[in-house]
Amino acid sequence: MKILKFVVLLFSLVGILVFSSCDNGGNIAPPKLTGVIIVNEGNFGQGNGSISFYDEENMAITNNVVKGANNGQEIGSTIQSVTPYGAVGYVICNATDKIEFIDLEDYKYLTNPVTNISQPRFMIGYGDRGYITCWGPWGDNWDLPDSYVAVLDLVSNEIVDSIECGSGPEGIIGLSNKIYVANSYETTITVIDQFTSKTSTIQLDAAPKHFEFDANGQLWVTVTSSFGTYPPEFVGLQSIDPDNDTKGTFVQIPGLSDKGVMALSGDGQVIYLLTAQPWPGTKTEVWAFNTITKTLEAEALISGDNFYGLSVNPTTGKIYVADAAGFQGNGRIIVYDMEGNQLDEQIVGVGPNGFLFK
Amino acid sequence: MRKGLFFYLLFMAMILGARAQMKTVELDEVMISSLPFEKFISGSKVEKADSLQLAEMGQKTLATYMQQNTTVYIKERGNRMLATVSFRGTGSSHTGVYWHGINLNSLTLGNTDFNSVPMFLFDEIAVEYGGASSLHGSDAIGGSIHLSSVPQWTDGVKVRLRQDFGSFGNYFTGVRLNTGNGKWESKTGFTLQKLQNNFKYDITDRLGDRYEIEQKNAAVGNYAFMQELNRKVAKNGYFSLKGWFSKNEHQIQPLMVTTPDEEQEGDRILDRNLRVIAVYEHFFAKGQLNSSLAYVWDYQLFNESDVIETKRSEATVDYEWEVRDNFTLKAGGNAKYIVPNVWSYEEDLSEWRGDVFFSMRAEPLDNWLVNLNGRQTFVQNIQAPFAPSFSTSYTIAAGQAMLTFRLQAERSYRIPTFNDRYWGELGRPDLLPERGYSIEAGHHLQWRQSGHSLDFDIAAYYMKVDDWIAWKPTGNLWRPYNLKKVGAGGIEANGKYKWQISHGFIQLRGMYAWNVTELLKGIAENDPAVGYQLPYTPRHRFGLGASVLWKKWHFSIDNTYTGTRTGIDVINEQLDDYLLTDLSVSHSFRLGQQAFSLQGQVLNVFDIEYQNVKRYAMPGTNYLLSINILIN
Numbered sequence: 001m002k003i004l005k006f007v008v009l010l011f012s013l014v015g016i017l018v019f020s021s022c023d024n025g026g027n028i029a030p031p032k033l034t035g036v037i038i039v040n041e042g043n044f045g046q047g048n049g050s051i052s053f054y055d056e057e058n059m060a061i062t063n064n065v066v067k068g069a070n071n072g073q074e075i076g077s078t079i080q081s082v083t084p085y086g087a088v089g090y091v092i093c094n095a096t097d098k099i100e101f102i103d104l105e106d107y108k109y110l111t112n113p114v115t116n117i118s119q120p121r122f123m124i125g126y127g128d129r130g131y132i133t134c135w136g137p138w139g140d141n142w143d144l145p146d147s148y149v150a151v152l153d154l155v156s157n158e159i160v161d162s163i164e165c166g167s168g169p170e171g172i173i174g175l176s177n178k179i180y181v182a183n184s185y186e187t188t189i190t191v192i193d194q195f196t197s198k199t200s201t202i203q204l205d206a207a208p209k210h211f212e213f214d215a216n217g218q219l220w221v222t223v224t225s226s227f228g229t230y231p232p233e234f235v236g237l238q239s240i241d242p243d244n245d246t247k248g249t250f251v252q253i254p255g256l257s258d259k260g261v262m263a264l265s266g267d268g269q270v271i272y273l274l275t276a277q278p279w280p281g282t283k284t285e286v287w288a289f290n291t292i293t294k295t296l297e298a299e300a301l302i303s304g305d306n307f308y309g310l311s312v313n314p315t316t317g318k319i320y321v322a323d324a325a326g327f328q329g330n331g332r333i334i335v336y337d338m339e340g341n342q343l344d345e346q347i348v349g350v351g352p353n354g355f356l357f358k
Numbered sequence: 359m360r361k362g363l364f365f366y367l368l369f370m371a372m373i374l375g376a377r378a379q380m381k382t383v384e385l386d387e388v389m390i391s392s393l394p395f396e397k398f399i400s401g402s403k404v405e406k407a408d409s410l411q412l413a414e415m416g417q418k419t420l421a422t423y424m425q426q427n428t429t430v431y432i433k434e435r436g437n438r439m440l441a442t443v444s445f446r447g448t449g450s451s452h453t454g455v456y457w458h459g460i461n462l463n464s465l466t467l468g469n470t471d472f473n474s475v476p477m478f479l480f481d482e483i484a485v486e487y488g489g490a491s492s493l494h495g496s497d498a499i500g501g502s503i504h505l506s507s508v509p510q511w512t513d514g515v516k517v518r519l520r521q522d523f524g525s526f527g528n529y530f531t532g533v534r535l536n537t538g539n540g541k542w543e544s545k546t547g548f549t550l551q552k553l554q555n556n557f558k559y560d561i562t563d564r565l566g567d568r569y570e571i572e573q574k575n576a577a578v579g580n581y582a583f584m585q586e587l588n589r590k591v592a593k594n595g596y597f598s599l600k601g602w603f604s605k606n607e608h609q610i611q612p613l614m615v616t617t618p619d620e621e622q623e624g625d626r627i628l629d630r631n632l633r634v635i636a637v638y639e640h641f642f643a644k645g646q647l648n649s650s651l652a653y654v655w656d657y658q659l660f661n662e663s664d665v666i667e668t669k670r671s672e673a674t675v676d677y678e679w680e681v682r683d684n685f686t687l688k689a690g691g692n693a694k695y696i697v698p699n700v701w702s703y704e705e706d707l708s709e710w711r712g713d714v715f716f717s718m719r720a721e722p723l724d725n726w727l728v729n730l731n732g733r734q735t736f737v738q739n740i741q742a743p744f745a746p747s748f749s750t751s752y753t754i755a756a757g758q759a760m761l762t763f764r765l766q767a768e769r770s771y772r773i774p775t776f777n778d779r780y781w782g783e784l785g786r787p788d789l790l791p792e793r794g795y796s797i798e799a800g801h802h803l804q805w806r807q808s809g810h811s812l813d814f815d816i817a818a819y820y821m822k823v824d825d826w827i828a829w830k831p832t833g834n835l836w837r838p839y840n841l842k843k844v845g846a847g848g849i850e851a852n853g854k855y856k857w858q859i860s861h862g863f864i865q866l867r868g869m870y871a872w873n874v875t876e877l878l879k880g881i882a883e884n885d886p887a888v889g890y891q892l893p894y895t896p897r898h899r900f901g902l903g904a905s906v907l908w909k910k911w912h913f914s915i916d917n918t919y920t921g922t923r924t925g926i927d928v929i930n931e932q933l934d935d936y937l938l939t940d941l942s943v944s945h946s947f948r949l950g951q952q953a954f955s956l957q958g959q960v961l962n963v964f965d966i967e968y969q970n971v972k973r974y975a976m977p978g979t980n981y982l983l984s985i986n987i988l989i990n
Contacts, residue, residue, distance in 0.1 A: 013758075040927075047613045047973045048925055063930045073562065076616045076973060096613060096620055110563035115620045140663065227834060242540070258834035276833035284831075305882035306831060326830035329887035330929050347886040350927045 006026040007276070036313065036320065037104075037356040038090070040080045040349030043327055045095045049079030051107070056316065061333075061346035066091075069107035075100055077311065085125030085154070092120045092132065099123075100134070101157060104358060116159055117150055126194060128154045133169035133181055136163075144168045144185050148178050163197050165190040171260070172209035173219070174235050175242050181222060182208035184260075187230070189221065200356040202245055204238060206230035209260025215268030218248065222260030222273070225269035231346065237262075237271065237289060247300055249294050254278075259308075264316035265338075274310045284322060286310060286340070304347065306331075311355035318343065322352035361710075365664075393484055393504060394648065395493050398506070398518040398688070400727035401749035401766035403487040403800055403817045405852070412481065416957070416984055417522050417530035417551055420455070420483075420503070421472035425942070426916055428485055429850055429871030429899045430501065432472055436974040437555055438578050440627075441472040447501030447846035447875025448823060449893045452794070454490075454498035457505045458600065458635050460652050463497055465668045466700060466773040467822040474606040475505070475627060478520065478532040479547040479584045482506045487817060487850070489770030489796045491745035492731035495692075495713055496773040499794035499823060500846075509588040509598060512536040512543050517989040525980035527554025527577075538588070543658035547584035553577065555611070559967070563617045573975055575624025576611035580604065595640035602633045613973040618965030619759075630657040648690075667699040676715070684721035691715070702782040711773075712736045725753040735773065739787045743771050760804040764817075768930070772793040778827055778838040789827060790840045796821035809858040819950060820847040830881050843879035844892065849873050862907035870900040876910040894971065896921040896935075912944045925972045936968035944984075953988040 042049030052063045067074040077093030084090075084104055091100040097120060098113040119135035129151055136146035140309045143335035144167045151161035169190070170226025173180050179192040189202040207226035215218055219240040225232065235256050239248035255275040261355045271289045284307035302321060308331070309322030319336040331352040335344040396404065405428060406417075415423070421432045421441035434441040435449070446460030454461055455475070460816040462470045477483065490498040520532035536545045555576035563569050582604035589597045592611035604666030606629045609895040612622040635652040652672040659665055676690020715733035722728060729749040735742040746766030754761045772792040779785045791833055800817030826842035852869045875895045880888045891897065898921035905914040917939050944957035959982040968976055 046926065048927060048931060076613065098620060112564045112617045115617065186594055255833060279833050281547065281830045325885055326828065328828055329885065330927055332884065332886055337638045347929060349930060
């Protein structure tokens, strides 16, 4: 009998322990509607990508805004990029691969994500279509033989088409009826005719990553070493004349980041570039390139540790740098004025990689 | 939570108060064996599984054993997936895992998958807390774990069979076969574990609809084979040859999905490990010679494409000399030759390592023990630190109680992994070893009265790990650096009370750990994580368990609580705490010469939804049915 009592007591004890265990979920107040959206990439394969919001005027940060606005439902992937188009933020995720749709006003999910997509990277909106560069599945030797550009119908939010391109498509940009795709696992740009989906190719000397159009309508593309595959003399900024898709000026950028990160000033006259000091140097730097004189400034504008993303607020001209802290933990964003003086810094999520301004 | 604890304490007090009325019977002493180095660590905390626990190991892995029986935190990336250890707040490669002195940690990656070690195969497991590089070499910074099989000099044939069937396609077979004539002995062990792991979990999609998802691509298929030959040589020596081969293959459990149609991609990982050791021990009137030769082959294949392989040969010899009754010295050396095979390393890469070590035990007073130990490792291109330790204990006996005070201080180290040093052009042969400094104090209370026994242990520690290696981008490439510094402090308490009743006993177990592990120096000057508790390092863990053995029945209940932890985002991402409850009932009976026992287990009784590592689903309530057969 005593044993029976004992067992009963034990069970009731367990009950007390279990049901008094409390929930620690917190709520985050919805942020203000204007300011800077920060993409925190998260660790690859850990699903801890997140979105932060920075109020530039009041210099205040709110982390995890999407999770906060959706009852704790986080994005749950690695986030490559976010493309704002209309009132919608298209969150391009990989591992697991999907595109989430969030309302840029209140960060609420608009619908379920699109998941029939493979390793998506970057997107542009064009009319009622979205064009998304996709690496496709890995090949046998960690190559990318089946890369493509996915076409997303922005009304039905469904993938309606796919266009072949070179291997490892990264940056994407459009002008009139043309779409330029940087094939980063080779040395080409694929040019897609938006109406016919016909493609042509521009040949380069190193791996292209991202595009910007400057004040004169010239297209600039960052071409990178791809982890030492291409020699330093081919690494830098290449201009392309969009009228006939021929190559123009090439400017070598020593130590240009392999991600080919660049940012254009609001007036289109300055391109900011992320570079890294040569080994054994450990600093990362921001350099300014004048698109009118086609010259690089004599000295780095900003220098620091573990820079990973870079952008410029087109209205205020403030320079935003993301310090990913080597993906070891939380990253930071650092805000500078145009002369490179630090104005603010804030702690964000894991691996901040980019900014959007709204 | 607090309320629950209060009731528990009240309940404990009631039980304690009631004991006086109980009939007193002599205790069944549970067998616990001692380890060869144990006499040199008088000041350290060591926990061992007793013979009863060992007999009921079943399909437990080192990970499940540690989770249920110790306060050490195991980080498990999904159910029975890659499980690494965080001992006193340290990293996954700061715990040495040893099988007869062979470090199981991968030389390329630095850690051991605790789910790849089947506990059924071993006769002994000891968990040693705190740094112990002076005794065991590299990696023993946070703690060390010792697995072994010991000669039992079987006379005749002894067979143990275990068969489990459980939820989610769980199937386990275990066989232990010992034969011998008292002078020689053969011990064979075999385990086979299959697990479909297709448990279900709930999700809510973006539109608020709820779905039940079946976990896919998380299957496990492991087997292990162990063979041991023991032979007594002359009067005072014995020779032992042991081999352990295992093949562990599992899919890598994908992250939880957010919508039902999200694809769960399945990577897979295959490990093959062979460990062979030949041991000769000889006992002299005033001394003992130990020698061994070992060979280890570690092979890992990821997605049938990337091979990571190392082969190592090892020789160790030491001599223990009892200079006087109260004074013992031990000294020895070890040499290793390692050949890795990893696609990114230089071809023809190989490495020699050597150790010299000594230990001293003195008993200046009857109840006062003092140990001094030291080890110097020599590694090609690396200046390893000398690792000394000082360990002492003092015992007071009063009536039925015995109180032992302990104190220990040591310096420990970890040699960087082959990946850190030799990975293509990124690896850095000039990396420094990581260094740990720790100090701890504790006491152990033992109280025995006819029919009752109480053990209570408490330890407090502080430790620093410096030159902690992290990979960070420099230029466009990631390279390892000696960057971080971590400080950890905490308290661990364990208690066990056993009370003999007619036809059996009642046992109550409790354990608690409080750990604060702070990042003192980060990856860069302005690393935001500095000052925060390290990710996946709970501040609190506790366990409460009870067993009742009555006639042929054995009931037990175990509760383990894991406190909140953070993810890699130490500021914004918190993982909820969880308390898991497991129940077990077993009944033993005899059929002729054979002893049988049937066991039923209910795991996660209250169907708690929890995550050990963020975004990896874990199973709810599940069941396990086992049969054990002993043939003598």
